Amino acid sequence: MDVIDQLGSLKEGKLSRRKFTTSLMAAGIGVMTTPLATRKAGAAAADQGTFFTWGGYDIPELFAPYKEKHGELPNFAVFGGAEEALTKMLGGYVVDVSHPCNSGIPRWIASGLFQPIDTSRLSNWADVMPELYDLKGNIVDGKPYLAPFDWGQTSITYRTDMFEVEGEESWDMLWDERYKGRLGSLASGGDAWWCGAIKAGVPLTEIDTPDAFEKIAAVMRAQRPLIRLYTDDTTTLEQALASGELVAAMTWNSSAALLQADGVPVRFAKPKEGALTWVCGLMIHKDAPNLDLAYDIIDSLLSVESGKFMISDYGYGHSNIKAFDGFDDETLQGLGLSKTPADILAGGHFQIPQSQQWETKMNTLFEEIKSGF
Amino acid sequence: MSITNGPMPDDATGLRKTSRLGALLQRSEAARGFTLLSPTLFIMAVGILVPIGILVVMSFWTQVGFGFDTTATTANYQMAAERPIYGALLRRSLWMSGMATMATVILSYPMAYFVAFHVHRNKMMWIVLITLPFWTSYLLRVFAWKVVLGYHGVINSALMNLGLIEAPLEFLLYSQSAVVITLAHAWAAFAILPMYVSLEKIDKSLLEAATDLGDGPIARFLRITLPLSLPGVISASLLIFIPTTGDYITPTLLGGPDGAMIGNLIQKQFGAINNWPMGAALSIILMLSIGAIAVSFMLIANFVRKRIS
Missing domain, CATH: 3.40.190.10 (Periplasmic binding protein-like II)
Structure with missing residues (x-):
């Protein structure tokens, strides 16, 4: 079918009804299939894991290792309070990773919506400070449910x-x-x-x-x-x-x-x-549709790069002990942090589940x- | 399954069946009407009746931890009647959206009037121009008002530059008036359009007759235009009052501690408070109160209309 030819015959009023219908159909098929083609080309974000988190954590700086590996950022969904997030998930919202805090751990586990973390799949786990995951109710049968991230x-x-x-x-x-x-x-x-x-x-x-x-x-x-x-x-x-x-x-x-x-x-x-x-961390949904990506999201958040950003730009403590290496004691003290978080956590009032x-x-x-x- | 595997139905009976059904449809107008309506009815049933049914049933449950105790009890309604917060927030919501409705209708009526009576060419373009601001998202409009009313917002900066005030006016934002102002603006299109339609429909010869018989402009407006446009005013009022009473985005962003409405509390019941049955009971109470107010408003308006026309 020659487009120019068809336009010409249309102008002259010679285009037969059958031919016209054929071109309409061709156009229709073209329009219908266009989204399919672009979807494939763009490596859609639907293929990425979903991170359900507090506002402010949905930024590229915390996902450099993830992006390096997968070429894109994970999908983000944002909540304003952890209770709101839990009710949303109880209502049937499924994500890969969410972001509760220590006071919620036993209740989040009791909701039956989460699975224990296989720490052998996290390359940064060895550097995570033990006092941060050894929290009340977190370790069940020797496996933690929450991977601590920020405090x-x-x-x-x-x-x-x-x-x-x-x-x-x-x-x-x-x-x-x-x-x-x-x-x-x-x-x-x-x-x-x-x-x-x-x-x-x-x-x-x-x-x-x-x-x-x-x-x-x-x-x-x-x-x-x-x-x-x-x-x-x-x-x-x-x-x-x-x-x-x-x-x-x-x-x-x-x-x-x-x-x-x-x-x-x-x-x-x-x-x-x-x-x-407080200490907040990451939990994996029991029906996480992208379990491998869920571990990549957690590993990316626990990395030294993310930790340095958390400390320098947000002033939060991080769970990776190596993230503190670049900071001197004075800077940390100014931010209300310490390389031995136990000091800070014991000095303040720690939320109790x-x-x-x-x-x-x-x-x-x-x-x-x-x-x- | 049985159709494909079993013997083919006799052509003749099949035909007779359809024609009998067809005849039934031909005879009963109501049946024909319902057939035409059936897609809509189906969506109404699935999308509205079923959720409301669930809401009603749930409102008699109680929340236990993450689950529900499904024994029927009126405890939620008793609590709503006993604790002052629920009634007070409900009254405040009805009051605020009543104010917003009045402000919207009063401000929109002249606009609708102008387009209906004084615009003779390109009416469609005027209508499009009026609705143009509403092509942006509702949330953006609310945020725009936050910028206008804010501490260093447009109004405060202007007044301070003019030297009229020393410090920014704090009551502009995070107050009930901020919510009312925003609602009145955000819903204006929904008031203008129905009022425009009913004003547009008024037979101009009636107005000429009134003038001929000696009515001045004001008497003419009160005796002809206003009563004939009342249906538009009523539908505009209901169209605004009903959704704004349950609004929660606007008070969340602009209301501050004193501007919270019942919608905020219902949302919290399903969120942070995690007491869904209480939220369901509050939703039903809200629906019933809006229904009662809407019905009495319509009755009063009809009565007034009969009296003045």
Whole structure:
């Protein structure tokens, strides 16, 4: 079939109906098959593993080894809180790797949605600090479910030029009446409630008592009128701190590190009562459609390159001991980190895993408080 | 299976069967109507009735850890009645979306009126121009308002540059008014179009007759145009009120602690709080309240329409 010829005959009105139908069909088949052709050529992202993670971890810097091996980044799905992620997966969402934290480990394992990790398949496992995976409930029958990746603190990031610290840095800063309407907080009870416990002086081992609930709720209720914004979106908090809309907010290490890198005068407080410390890591879904890629995602995150980026750009601790080699003690101390994480973890308040009933009760109550009741 | 393996059906009976079915269809208009509707009915049943059924059943369950206790109980509804947060958030949501609906309808009516009565050429282009902002995503429009209302946003910067205020106005963002403003803008197209259609349909000779009989512009508007365009106003109001009451994106991004709506709480029940039966019960309570308000609104509007026309 000659296209020019057909166009010519069409112009002259000589194209027969049959010929016209034939060309229509050819065009139709062409259109239908085009997507198939490009799909093959582009080595579609559907062939990559899926990483279900917190916002901010969906960046190429953490996946250099993965990209080298597979030519592309994994697929990302982002959540704002680990509870939200777990409910989504309980609702049938299947991913390859997800990113819970230590306080969730027993409940995540109990959900039956995850499989133990075969550490022999991870080339970087030998360098992972044992105290980070030897967490309560993590090792079942000698196999860990969570491969630790990052650790850090929940504390206060404040504007050194706008917030006047009275005496020592402390959690009282987020309860300071002078800055009413200029304070921000993380919205997830997984952080805020625990920080409330520290402020209320409740030992974290006793957080599941009626007395503790009462004390923490009172503290959170007192704080609520002072707070301009509760959000799980750290970018929103960072922007508000950068513009001066907020003068202090509850954040993780990364917010302070990113703002300092931008030249905003902020400090990540070391509250005298102690900060909240946590370890987060990676779990493989039991029905992971790309199990090999799942191990590659984990291995890439545990690599020294990723670790250096985590420490230098985000200010988080990493689980690979070799990642710390390029940093001197002073830098690490400035970031609130150490080569022996046990010091930091023991020095702060380490979250303790709770039952699902506790989580539901706590979240229900905290939502009521945030709404003003 | 049986069709391919068994003996072929007798041609004659097959024919008779179809013709009998055909005759039945010919005779009953209702049957013909339902046949035509069947694809839609099927989608309605699968896509709406079944989920609502599940929601109703689930609202009588209780959450136990990750699973459900499926013994029927009204505990969720009792809790919704007893704890003040649920009623207060529901009232706040209805109030906020009521305000948003009123603002939208009042602001959109002149636009629809203008296009219907004062644009004579290229009407289609006007309609397209009016709906043009709505070709961008809803989320982007909400974010755009965040930029406009923000601490260093357009309004605050402008006022500060003019020297009218010293420090940025903080109530603009993260407040109920921010949510109402955004909803009123985001849903404007849904108000303009139905009101435009009902204004456009008004017979112009009625207006001429009113003028001939001595009505001034205001009396003419109140006695002819407004009553005849009420169906458009009612449908616009419902079209905005019903979806905005359950909205949760706008209050999440712009509401702040005081601007949260019931939709946010329902979303949390299915997310962080992990109490799906409670979320189901709240959804049903929300649906029933919206239904009750919509029905009474329609009754009142009909009554008013009969009185003034």
